[in-house]
Amino acid sequence: MSDDILLSARNIRRDFRVSAGFGKRARTVSAVRGVSLDVKKGGVLGIVGESGCGKSTLAKILLGLDEATSGEVLFQGQTMAGMNRKTRARHIQPIFQDPYLSLNPRKRVDTIIGLPLRVAGVPERDIRTRVAEMMELTGLPLRLAGTFPSQMSGGQRQRVAIARALISRPELVVCDEPTSALDVSIQAQILNLLQDLRRELGLTYVLISHNLAVVEHIATEVMVMNHGEVVEHRPTAELFARPGSAYTQMLLDSILTPEPGKGLPEIALTDA
């Protein structure tokens, strides 16, 4: 195992038992079907695909929030299966899609951001200074420390989520659609922030998104998923220049770039 691989997944499979109705045998639905991947240290792996392709299930497994039916996740070459939650949380942190749902509405902002440190047993005085540092780093005015999430805008809330994810200095951050609930001007702010933080703190990201333009902008490598399987996994520039499959081509063609006069893209549509 080479040193520059931070996280790898080997043959991940996740099956769900789905009831087919009263008196019928339950069916098995495979959300993720044998996915393997390597995340390079300092890189950004973009995972793209349509809804239901298994990208969020995969993210949960990488984060340890869900267990794979078979296969294993290795962090720095060590299996994560036996790792306890606190250790795992020190290395890997999530940023979720909806900052309206992912923050506890009854806690103040400084409490939310400091929680990972409190869980790790860091003394309260240190927590306060590091929360202040983190707020500054993520562009949150300190006067917001005592406010509740409901008093903040969507962009500010997502900054809180980012500050909370980064305060324990994880090596890897798994971002599941970090900007799709935000307005475009705020999306640009958050994407710029994620890029700056990656450079400053030497972070590695797994970025899950259905927005290919965002992925092209941020990711160093892209993995395309469809029906729980990997369609292709290549460096970003290469994939966008020469897509290796009809499915990827279809995804690329369907990006609505702001070019008036081109009209709606001419692609073969599948029946939904």
Place this chain on the structure above:
Amino acid sequence: MSLLNVENLTIDIAHPRGTLHAVRGVSFHVEKGETLCIVGESGCGKSLTSHALLGLSPRVAKVEAGALSFDGTDLRRLKERQWQKLRGLKMSMIFQDPMTSLNPSFTIGSLLEEVYMRHHPGGRSAARARAIEILKKVGMSNAEERLHQYPHQLSGGLRQRVMIAMGLICGPDLLIADEPTTALDVNIQLQILRLMQQLKEEMGLGIIFVTHDLGLVARFADRVAVMYAGRIVETAPVAELFANPCHPYTRALINCIPVPGKTRPGEPLGAIPGVVPSLIGPQSGCAFRDRCAHATPLCARALERKRDGAAHVYECHYTPEETAA
């Protein structure tokens, strides 16, 4: 005469800390067979505006307009009974979320037939025939079977098609769509857009499409109105707007979106600093001034409307040359 003509529409909402001026003097028009895209970010008043056109404003909202006419009818004078005759028949609306805007306890068939029978006296069988016809039109395979299904049995894309079918079953002249494709996959979004475009061409449907997606606007609109903080800050034919954006907000908005092949990967995007201003209490001057790099004291005092060609209007004291970065 325009299909729809709106002049100086204002919507005020009472708020504990003063009046919230959500829409502050908006004027626009839509012609037959034309797509007007209203683009703007959350809270700019685009949804309130589109709902007001159908008389669907929330009860707390105070709606006023200098003119609000549809196909020769003055909408300001309509009683609820008259609105009900108009809605669904002459103008209809497609809402953002097909998951929550279809009644889960009715079959697709009864949802569609109800809309038709409300406006057309006559039996259920005529309504049923029309429902099947419209489902085929919106590209649903085996329409007869779909009639007996419930909304939860359909995927998001199919549900949105049912919404469109409900909107179109009486053959309206104007369709108002409030972010109808934001919850959908790209592939399904394209199908819905193509369908609307086709209906526009075949039936001369006028479309108002409310969205925050500039890429979609560029590919789908005939004309665009950019809204910010309750006002239309710029309006122009689509090609003109993207080739020659005049308002600093429009330009900033265009620079915010990553475009494969255009923006350099990894480079900072042109984010707009700050947040949208509060619209509670008296407003004056340009609402964008606090986030605008070119603002001067003049911008706090007054608004100025400028024209750049016949159909291109923007609200800024300065010309694009003066505000170029």
